Amino acid sequence: MNRASPTLSVGDLFSRVVDQDPVVLLGAGASVRSGVPTSSDLVRLGMRWIVAAAKGWTPDDPAIRASDVHAALLAEEWYRADIKQAELFPNVLDAVRPRERRREFLLDVLGGITTPSAGYQHLAELLRRRRLRTVLTTNFDNLLPLAFGAGGLVTIADQSQYGVISTNPTRPQLVYLHGTVEHYQDRILRDEVESLDPRLVERLVPLVRDHPVIVVGYRGSEPSVMRGLFLNNIAEAASFRHGIYWCVRVGTTEFHPNVRELERGVGRNFFIVQVDGFDELMSDLAARWMSRAPAVSGARSNAASQPATTEMPFELRPSQMAAREVDWNAVAPLLRSYAERVDLPAGSDPGSIQRVAHEAGLVVGDGGSAQLTIAGALLLGAPRSAAPGAWVNLRVDKKPPRAIDGTMWEQYEQLSAQLAALNRPIRMKGPRSSLAPPYPTAALKEVIANALVHRDYEADDPIEVSVSREEIVIRSPGGLEADLRRRLLRGQVTQDTPPDLLQRALALGERGTQLTGYRNRVLADLFYGTGLVDKAGSGLADAFQELEAIGGALRTEVTDDNAWFIARLLRRPAQLDELTATARPSTPTVLYELNALEVTALPDRIHSAPTKLRYGELRGKDLFALPPYVLYEERLITFSNLEEPGNPLRGYVDVTQLRSELTQSWDDEIRARRIVHLFNEILFRHLGRRGLNTDFKDRLAYYACRTSVARYVEYRSRAREKQRRRVSHWPGDVRRYCEHKAARFALERESGSWLLSIVPTFVFTRDGGRDRVIGREASSLATRASTEEYNDKVRFDLVFWSSVLCDGQPTAHLDAGGTTIELSARPIVTEVTPLHPNQAALAAGARV
Template sequence: MSHKSSITILSSLFRPENDARPTLLLGAGASFTSGIPLAGESVRRLAKQVFAERELCGRVPVDQIKPSEWVNWLRNHDWFLPGEENLAENFPLIIEHLLQPEAYRRRLLLELTSIKGDIGIGYHALADLVLRGLAGTVMTTNFDLCLPRALAQKHPHIRHVAEVNRGESDFNEFSLFAKAQIVWLHGKAEQYTDRNLIEETKTLETVLLDHLRPLLDATPLVVMGYRGAEDSIMQSLLGDANQKFRQGVYWCTRGSEALHPNVEALKARLGRNFQQLEISGFDEAMRDLNLELAGIQRFAQPVTSQEHQEFDDLVCEGATWADIDADLALTTLRRYCEKLERGPVSSAELKPLMREIGLLRKDPEGNELPSNGCVLLFGRQPERFFPHSVLTATISDKKRTVFQGNLIKQYNEALNWLETKDVNPEIKVKGKQKHVSRLAYPERALIELLVNMIVHRDYEAREPSTINVEDNYSITFTNPASMSARSKVRLATDENGAFDPVPEFSDLRNRSLCDVFFGISAMERAGTGLIDALSLCTDAGGSSLFAFPPGAERFVGKLFRPGASAGSAAVSIDRRPIGTYTLNTLVFSAIPQFITKLRVHGGWANLKSKAALTEAGPFVFESRSNLLWTFLNPALSSAIFGDAMEGELEEIPLSTADDDPILHKKIAWLMRKHFEGYLRSFEVDGLMIEKTKKGFPAKRAYFKSKGQRNRTIIYDSPLRKGIRRDVVKRRGDDSLPWFECEGFGYEVVRFGEGWGVRIKPFYMFTKKDGQSPLPGYLRTKRATRRIRFDRNTNVESDFAFWGRFLSRGQQTISIGDGHVQDLILEGSFFTADVTEEGLLTDDSSAEDRRPA
């Protein structure tokens, strides 16, 4: 059997359609490429070290010991099994007879299994599978730390890794359904519980076996990197005659490697329940398995207990699912899963994902309710439950702005405020030979402190977070948050509570909030935020201050402009000049994964008579081919169109659109019809869709006059409330009036790997009724005159207005018309950070881009 065939079989075991997740058993071979020696090499290293330290009293360095010296020395022991082929069998013997006492054994074993560089790709791939819920329990005969390190690098997205059998009677964390669980079959060397002596390798403890046997009965067992030499595993764990392994044992070997006699005996006993799989190696197998299952995930069982949970993990008292903006949650968590390479999430998978990451919880009565973190992140009105969870911003203690709503909204709006000239103006900084122009505060430093404020504040405190700009001097972020016990140990503070940030140290106060903000790339995992802020400010000629003032129960972060006063290897900082650009496109943050195609018998007349079209929502029908296209799922499509259908319907993945021009056109057409359906909800505001002479939508919409008078729209921006905008203006004189009406053209476009709706504002000039267009030549004349007065500020104002108007001030726009849950647009135009040297002067796309 080839490696490729083996991966196909293994991938079928790990897929979420199977009720039981496989249990893995790893041996020393799994850690070999991470620098951990196999049993034979371990014997060589240990023998050389003991010989150098005990026989030669350390007079000769270990690396200078010759093979003839340690080999002959070992042969003089009557317990030693001679022969190169038996070298690995001496591993428990050398530990039994040479590594005495326990402290000496512990030191040598920890040195032997210390990780000098990065761990192998196999462990990284295994951690990916655990993150996506496809793997959960890993049993290991090893005592190196490769697996814990790989799983720790997924923190905080893997919130907790259960470790079983680290010490005596250490079974409290064992679970049949654990999200991430390591079972140390032979204990851990750090805690003197490694079982490597001769007697210890014969059996496992009865209580450990009692925990593991139900797991092995219920799940497939996949073995990698293990020879099968120890009786403790082959006889004690796998050799029980009553254990049939009905889910199967899949024993992986490298190439045509022969099975150990113990494994041959197991194979003979299990018969068809045992299958030998050929793989190229542990790293190659786990890498290819992870690739084969890319984008596939299984959602873990929800956690029901509220004991020992942090505040953001607790059920929000009085809140229900109706208090959650599901569209915002879906949009945000799709980005979360994309960042973590977990795969796409649909509306049907939203709640299972939120259960897994702790945003949905069960109360003592078993009701599923949103957690405090869920309401803070995605609540429609979180201030109902957390009235103090607002952010206030002032300039010289004046010009107060209050950011409220959920934390995603607060983050976006506060970020816009920090980018304004009143907060972060451009200044001239004197250099040695000349001065340069730059922003007063590095933008990334402001972002780091803003995110730190949002995710680490104490939301039980009855006071808001604040930002205050002291003109021409500094900007201060103040947050209700007392200093934790861990921070007191790691951070050295002076008499004023000031401290220097410590690389790689992060004390996560609200893990659910941190998890989501990590997942949407707003912050980094490694705890480098304050380090980066300090470094960026220093490099820019300014400085920074971080403190927990004594007795104040708050954190203060302060950034100083140049002239006011004077890292981690895991996360890099891009110091190149960055320009932020806004494209005139509303991007789809969620789209259906499939489009449904069916054929209608008898054409349009039959479709109208036999299908409940009022329940169908938008669809595309081609009269020439009698084909109908819809985003409704097959079950709902059959229910609505079934009586008019001819043959079977077909469900086509949207991912194939780029290879099929006809499908691409149908998807764009259908998305546009949904968008037009959404635009009709603005008829009460005077927005109308222009029609062609044949009565079809002309892909343009504009405002009509209000009773042959001006029309004014009042809207809120992130920084101002109650902005008045005259979208229809009466022009001309009383004898020959006409109207200047704001509008926009629209089209659905492919946008990178996704889709979007491109908006192009324009002016429609109408007759005195305020809605009928003037003749073409008159419109052209007035448009030419009007465009002379449009400058960049007008363009910025247009985009700000249309974004807020079309989104109704919300962060997402659902255009699914209640029928399609996964058709959601971002509530603001797409922005991108671009390094200035990357902008080409001849870039033809500049016409659709404006500086933010």
């Protein structure tokens, strides 16, 4: 690099741009710690897709080896060994064909990333506070919108939105230079990577001319950005008179030729800023900015029109404790464990450990002036000096209360030990006696960690833990963050929302996703990094399931004033014998309603004959004009009487070799499967006649919704009352997909009876009809939608689907071709004495 280019520290950068309303340009390096693959990783992943397409496999097929991927890469005509692999990504993406498959590839590698790193959290906070107002990004991911939260961030992703780009925005703006996955544009392909859309450049040049530009996480290899935005506009942008601040990792000596050319063209307005990484840079800038006055230069027009922005998160504010007061050798094992978990470099020297703490948001500032944040004081220092309520008040029956103090980790260990001593196993009497604790140990640990991590540390009250004979109650100061509460309730409470929806959503979480909006992200990140708490939002779900598996329960609630979150753990049910110190399981016989309908009558006889008919020969009207049938071993099998002269199936079989047998004689496994197949043909024809879309392969049925208006269907309740149910709609927050109530059907034989099981589920389509969303994306959407689908909601679904099948009548008569199959509309009720009383699963309608 030109030795004349000044090299700045983060402090120097801040002093130069603090009052200048800088623009931030993000590259791929900014997203790596959030789990986004690097460009080199994307090259390898893209080549897997190319190899898979060539072999007719799926991209995740384990048969695809690294050697296959490497050989395929070497065979491409555009491959050059002298070019860094990361720069080949446009070529690889171009080779993923057709265009729709490119979008599918990007969704696959980026769609499941939902955890913005600390750097994105700090950047979002700076945008909310209007310290920064414009971010440009070369990335496709949605990490910044996720970190920012709902409302307030103007996102520009395609040409129809370019007109709203402003040099003096009233709301923070994020401009995707290459589009998002959802607004996918082929701007990253090799044939189009040379330039940006001229209309976009026209809107951006005034921005980069009138504001400093901070570039972070970007190598500068793309001509579209380096030439289209910077090099071709040096004169028009007055040599970027407010400065280009190119951030690089400490020790970087090699730069892309495009960066060298920009340095020469801009001259003294080009600066190198040495940083430890994107997260560290944003953490440092946030700490410096938040210590200043609240208004940012140039944002005057925003003050009157916008609501007050949120303050710096309490846990990230500087405490009064200096970093030099920490015994870094004592905390090194925990921080090294965290670093290993999140793939951060961590040496053995105190300086290396302090850098990990800085990265994690526990330390702000440099050198001798470095201070612990509130989170740092809670985890590493003297918690009550930073947050007076940072302790636990433990009450056991009528004994005097006990105060549990120390760092958060120490409080966790002490409280876990105290409750473990009270959770002594008891001998359960039965045919074979056994030892069992009143509460699952893992469930106790999850609930303790949840209380410590997510309580409101601005409140002066301690956590209250009360232990009695039958339950443990944990009261944590602070209710639910508004965004989290809104998300758990899916934005609304409707007439048919079960009253315990919030309880279930809190306990069951959203598997595989992070519950954005929870309190104390830094604390959660550190506890996650040491393996003490599940950051992905499933810790309460695990506790809930473990307690219900032993017949206990976890009840969660929020006080009316949202000042306290309460978790109530109910112990294993048992009849205690004080004299012998033993117990008997409390497992009364109960009634459960299965998610199944009984087939009350199959046709008496099943008919078959040789045929040359093959699947696929008859379609549409020709197929449905015939009675239902299946084909096995060159024989046509049907319930329709082939001996009847008028049966249209006779034209497709050898009538000289007809066979008629009693249906009940088909009781072996092979022929029973053929009955199931034939029944499914009959059932899905019946569902089609009832106006549903069907997917025979997946045994699915659902109602279409081809307009933007939600579709409702009337049905009869058990009490024969008319009810109205929404069966498909376009959710307001994800309008690119239509959400359909759906059900899976499966015929099974149990103890000589035929049962039709019904499993309520969801289907998502792009057109409201048959263009279904599948794979990981569909699973994520279904997990979110099904958060509320427990208890009575499932029961309502079963009533609804049985009414659909039976047209509101007590019995359905399925047309089998001149004969019928009878299906009872009433779900089966069974008397059960649970051997392993997972009452949660039973109440949710699981098969016994």
